[in-house]
Amino acid sequence: MLSLDFIRKNSDLVRRAAELKGEPAPVDEILRLDKLWRGHQRNAETIKAEQNELSKQFAKTRDEALKERLRQMADTAKSELAVAEAVKRELDDLLLRVPNVFHGSVPIGETEAENVVVREWGSKPDLGFAPRTHFDLGEALGIMDFERAARVSGSRFAFLIGEGARLERALVQFMLDVHTLEHGYVEVWPPMLVNSASMVGTANLPKFADAAFRVEGRDLWLIPTAEVPVTNLHREEILDADRLPLKYVAYAPSWRTEAGAAGKDTRGFIRLHQFSKVELVKVTSAETSLDEFEQLTRDAEDVLQRLGLHYQVMAMCTGDMGFAQYKKYDLNAWAPGLDRFLEVSSCSTFNDFQAMRANIRYRPGRGTPPKFAHTINGSGLALPRTIDAIIETYQRSDGMIRVPDVLKPYMGGVELIGAR
RNA sequence: GGGGAGGUGGCUGAGUGGCCGAAAGCACCCGCCUGCUAAGCGGGUAGGGGGUGUAAAGCUCCCUCGAGGGUUCGAAUCCCUCCCUUCCCGCCA
Missing domain, CATH: 3.30.930.10 (Bira Bifunctional Protein; Domain 2)
Structure with a gap:
């Protein structure tokens, strides 16, 4: 497969290579899902980071109010992560369907x-x-x-x-x-x-x-x-x-x-x-x-x-x-x-x-x-x-x-x- | 097929709820030391991803201890399912 990073940076090249190979390449859909995935991923990570920090505090203070807040944070992080993962799965599946690019010495042709x-x-x-x-x-x-x-x-x-x-x-x-x-x-x-x-x-x-x-x-x-x-x-x-x-x-x-x-x-x-x-x-x-x-x-x-x-x-x-x-x-x-x-x-x-x-x-x-x-x-x-x-x-x-x-x-x- | 044991970094292997992405050893890398070699001393060394960098570096966060799910504020550690390895028994080319 081509890496997500490569597709982000070379989307035109990937599109053109696929076209010359006569293969479909869901590049636009990939770029869209990539944005979506990163958004949710980022949200989940931000919450996670805070949760991890506060959880250490809780270990010392045993503050019940904090515990309740942590419980909610865990829920939010989990659901946010679930969305991110669902999008990522879809994205990974599409990535497996993008054809390889080709070397410059390959003759261009259809048949x-x-x-x-x-x-x-x-x-x-x-x-x-x-x-x-x-x-x-x-x-x-x-x-x-x-x-x-x-x-x-x-x-x-x-x-x-x-x-x-x-x-x-x-x-x-x-x-x-x-x-x-x-x-x-x-x-x-x-x-x-x-x-x-x-x-x-x-x-x-x-x-x-x-x-x-x-x-x-x-x-x-x-x-x-x-x-x-x-x-x-x-x-x-x-x-x-x-x-x-x-x-x-x-x-x-x-x-x-x-x-x-x-x-x-x-x-x-x-x-x-x-x-x-x-x-x-x-x-x-x-x-x-x-x-x-x-x-x-x-x-x-x-x-x-x-x-x-x-x-x-x-x-x-x-x-x-x-x-x-x-x-x-x-x-x-x-x-x-x-x-x-x-x-x-x-x-x-x-x-x-x-x-x-x-x-x-x-x-x-x-x-x-x-x-x-x-x-x-x-x-x-x-x-x-x-x-x-x-x-x-x-x-x-x-x-x-x-x-x-x-x-x-x-x-x-x-x-x-x-x-x- | 039945029963037991086990899967942790490049390798060996410790770890049974927060001080653990992880002791110790090996291997490897850098430096010091010895006239050479060996030994010795000090330091370093998992992977993936997000954010920030033009990029590299760096900084920072998240995830990963066979895989997936669950319990919990918190899981390598507790529970469930699956996969694999290994030993004993059975069967068999």
């Missing part, structure tokens, strides 16, 4: 058409034959099964079977190894159900309740991404500055309702209610967050390069970047069979927007007051679409799939999927 490709790696492979889609190949090879998944669970679920399941496990292992052994991230195995406070911390609540699955009768949500538990790992903490940046990598399934995605990507292993993801999360100081964000993006790209997948890095424009993000890149991998790019990673930096919600702070130096940390995350990478890109890029004209070199050590001797 994805105005996103900007900042770099590309590799090129579209020429397979020498008409490439088939991953679902066509996957079903033919018996490594993907959507029909049975629909019977077992419903639409937007999938089975991976045999070498398909093995490929997924190999990718997870490979990615975790790259990030822990070579990029310096600490591996985390997080809870996959989280409470509402954590969902608020990462800004998945209150605005995006529809996007997540909730456990009936409990204050628990299936994580829409490992970002939620891992970013909240240090909620309500004050961290030592010399421990920063914290770098975590977590493998976890992600669950999403895909509300509002009706009709989109209904075919194939692309948009599912459950999918695996290896997630990168950093907690940094304010000074280093932009550099750390760029590096995290490079760390995710490294995985694509090692897999030999053609991809582009897309800077999201204001209208497409989202409520909480301060700056965001998507990594899109080329899928020859689908003849389009697939979003396999989304890397974002949030400034202190999430840290304020989750109350994650650090102390810049001895004896200095704590500051809110900056949080960053990105997929490194999301599994299904990476699998799609691999299958479609490494397919042979006979319908079998070569295993990328870097995955061979993880595939238990399988070098060609479908050969067995």
Whole structure:
């Protein structure tokens, strides 16, 4: 969230940022409630101060008339405070609904058409034959099964079977190894159900309740991404500055309702209610967050390069970047069979927007007051679409799939999927 | 699931109605002292918010001892509810 103080001092900036993001921002209502709250707060405090003073007197004098007066003061203070608190609750709720501002380098635009490709790696492979889609190949090879998944669970679920399941496990292992052994991230195995406070911390609540699955009768949500538990790992903490940046990598399934995605990507292993993801999360100081964000993006790209997948890095424009993000890149991998790019990673930096919600702070130096940390995350990478890109890029004209070199050590001797 | 114990500052931990936002120790910071190190001596160090400062500093007030409610002129301290931790028993991958 943005601090009340920041909104007071930069109301025009906040209004303008929200407009460019295409998000509503109740700035005027916030400023109105702020005045109201402070008025009542002040009244309550003034009475309280006097009451505290007189109460000390009473302890000595035991004067009955004073006692009666104190009783009345306590009542007045209490009711005044109750009003202040009610207004403050309303105010806090609105604050959670104000979108983040964005960095000066973010392209201004309304739709994805105005996103900007900042770099590309590799090129579209020429397979020498008409490439088939991953679902066509996957079903033919018996490594993907959507029909049975629909019977077992419903639409937007999938089975991976045999070498398909093995490929997924190999990718997870490979990615975790790259990030822990070579990029310096600490591996985390997080809870996959989280409470509402954590969902608020990462800004998945209150605005995006529809996007997540909730456990009936409990204050628990299936994580829409490992970002939620891992970013909240240090909620309500004050961290030592010399421990920063914290770098975590977590493998976890992600669950999403895909509300509002009706009709989109209904075919194939692309948009599912459950999918695996290896997630990168950093907690940094304010000074280093932009550099750390760029590096995290490079760390995710490294995985694509090692897999030999053609991809582009897309800077999201204001209208497409989202409520909480301060700056965001998507990594899109080329899928020859689908003849389009697939979003396999989304890397974002949030400034202190999430840290304020989750109350994650650090102390810049001895004896200095704590500051809110900056949080960053990105997929490194999301599994299904990476699998799609691999299958479609490494397919042979006979319908079998070569295993990328870097995955061979993880595939238990399988070098060609479908050969067995 | 049943029963016991407990949740206090960066950490350990004392505190059962006002003298307590809180003893003591550890850690850390500043200064003194010793030719260096260690030791020693003195001082400092919770968070949030309101008001006043252009801002920082400062000053001042309010709130916070797991969370919420209650009793009381006054609550870390008494009462109720909830959450969490831990131990014993039961169950279980």
